[in-house]
Amino acid sequence: AFEQAALLFENHQGVSRSTVFDSLFSRERLGSTALGHGVAVPHGRIPNLTQPAAAFMRLANPIPFDAPDNENVNILVILLVPENATQEHLEILASLAKTLSNEETRAQLQSLTDAEAIYDLFNQQ
Template identity: 55%
Template sequence: MNLIAQLLPESHVLLGLEAGSKKRVFEQAGQLFETSCGISQTLVFDSLFAREKLGSTGLGQGIAIPHGRIKGLKQATGAFIRLAEAIAFDAPDGRPVAQLFVLLVPEQATEEHLQILSELATRFADRPFREKLAVAPDAVTVRQLFSA
């Protein structure tokens, strides 16, 4: 099992999420991590938002990888979110974002953090992969795509 699949349980896959803004996506991600991992929604939101202020985590091609460091987190965790409608994300190509991988890492996990981000960027650079994710019918299929 690859690095990404290890940190993406099926319960962390949200498909067809209604969110009209980056802020709303971060709120929803915070709610997901609070419910499933016990990480404060506010802490998740603040961490993601603080990172986004440094520069957009939009990659282009309708993809973003918002990420943040969480004090006290024992191991990295992630969530895949596919939006019902793409939103503005200040991506380098100017395109709105519809697919996001939200990554949370321990406060000191620099090497692991960079390794995961690199693997995600490589996966999302693959057009057939993005296209399959865009039409995946359920969380099981999404997780299988990340596991392949």
């Protein structure tokens, strides 16, 4: 999943694939970013990134993610933030955690197929 995310950010944000992968993998080694209920929010700090960037991924086959509830993960919200964006980083993570803790929101994320509808779901919270 990190490889796919890294390619996505490379193509759309101009951040090198290896930088994204290394940042996400390094953070994950500190402790799982899985929230439970099949959801994870991998995140990393990226040098020279000017603003936060995020990507939503829904995996066809859930993967082990060392979640607190031991449930495999198929919903990933991958967040990249500028290297020095400490407070903003924490605020975004808190907002994502709140949004993703809502059972109805998680159910919608499992079924929505339109990218704009998924984007709107995150922005109405």
